[in-house]
Amino acid sequence: MRLIIGILAFxxxxxxxxxxxxxxxxxxxxxxxxxxLVRAVASCVAALAGLATIVALLTRxxxxxxxxxxxxxxxxxxxxxxxxxxxxxxxxxxxxxxVTGSLEGDTxxxxxxxxxxxxxxxDFTERWTTRTYDLNGLRSLDxxxxxxxxxxxxxxxxxxxxxxxxxxAWSVExxxxxxxxxxxxxDFFKSNALVIVAADERDVVGVRSNVRGEDVQIYRLKAxxxxxxxxxxxxxxxxxxxxxxxxxxxxxxxxxxxxxxRMMRAIGxxxxxxxxxxxxxxxxxxxxxxxxxxxxxSLEELRSLAHIDKRAQAAGLAPDFSRLIRVGAPxxxxxxxx
Numbered sequence: 001m002r003l004i005i006g007i008l009a010f011x012x013x014x015x016x017x018x019x020x021x022x023x024x025x026x027x028x029x030x031x032x033x034x035x036x037l038v039r040a041v042a043s044c045v046a047a048l049a050g051l052a053t054i055v056a057l058l059t060r061x062x063x064x065x066x067x068x069x070x071x072x073x074x075x076x077x078x079x080x081x082x083x084x085x086x087x088x089x090x091x092x093x094x095x096x097x098x099v100t101g102s103l104e105g106d107t108x109x110x111x112x113x114x115x116x117x118x119x120x121x122x123d124f125t126e127r128w129t130t131r132t133y134d135l136n137g138l139r140s141l142d143x144x145x146x147x148x149x150x151x152x153x154x155x156x157x158x159x160x161x162x163x164x165x166x167x168x169a170w171s172v173e174x175x176x177x178x179x180x181x182x183x184x185x186x187d188f189f190k191s192n193a194l195v196i197v198a199a200d201e202r203d204v205v206g207v208r209s210n211v212r213g214e215d216v217q218i219y220r221l222k223a224x225x226x227x228x229x230x231x232x233x234x235x236x237x238x239x240x241x242x243x244x245x246x247x248x249x250x251x252x253x254x255x256x257x258x259x260x261x262r263m264m265r266a267i268g269x270x271x272x273x274x275x276x277x278x279x280x281x282x283x284x285x286x287x288x289x290x291x292x293x294x295x296x297x298s299l300e301e302l303r304s305l306a307h308i309d310k311r312a313q314a315a316g317l318a319p320d321f322s323r324l325i326r327v328g329a330p331x332x333x334x335x336x337x338x
Contacts, residue, residue, distance in 0.1 A: 021050025101236035114199035137163035217306035294330035
């Protein structure tokens, strides 16, 4: 029995040390403010220290080795806690501004709504606008899924529709610097800041469907105007908070999906934990299982009708882009009208 306990203890300590070492090694590699060679050396030293500690567990030096490892790891954690997201930097143009909003009665005013005119990934006309919205005219809520890396991972955009055919899309994105790129692994380690973008669909959806060539799909949601209003104001609240106190983007804990889920929980909607909230390419299945889509259709039919690529290319980022990409997309709000 003592032997079994000893083996289990060794496995538990070894796995814990290995996990801590892997995290520290990657944190030093991605975030240590030093030349690449220095970062490589620091990462190797951390990896060797972890390996040496695991080996030492089999010797009489185990207690001293574990104590030294914990002291070193505490030092890394202390350094890590000093890394704060920048309030200003040489941001890429499309994420250069953080939208903010104010509410007076039922009138929502948003500052720095993005309205870029895209001709290519590098050729565009930059426009930022201030707009007002009558929340009494809020009519719909739609989910856009932009697949850029296979069927498992997608970028999530929520769009709010108003009376008269106006749409306001919200996108939680990586706040890249000029020349910077999105990296799911690096963004585990405080590599990029977070930004919430409010924009025209011609901009934030069109750049993905028409310029980047991503597989963009639209799912019209079964949401009451009251629920849509609460979610929209949650976006505004989070955007204002982010403008006041910057945060880091994190590929798992703070990304385009987790922020939306947190907002939905904040407004009182029950969002059960589910693996599809992490592997977010399967969010349409999750929404379908919860009855949030048009249940007159099978999920396979909804997926087939959701692709906007051909309609978006035909629309060519025209003024009525939002109307044209919705042609043929099932709308659960029409059920009551039949």
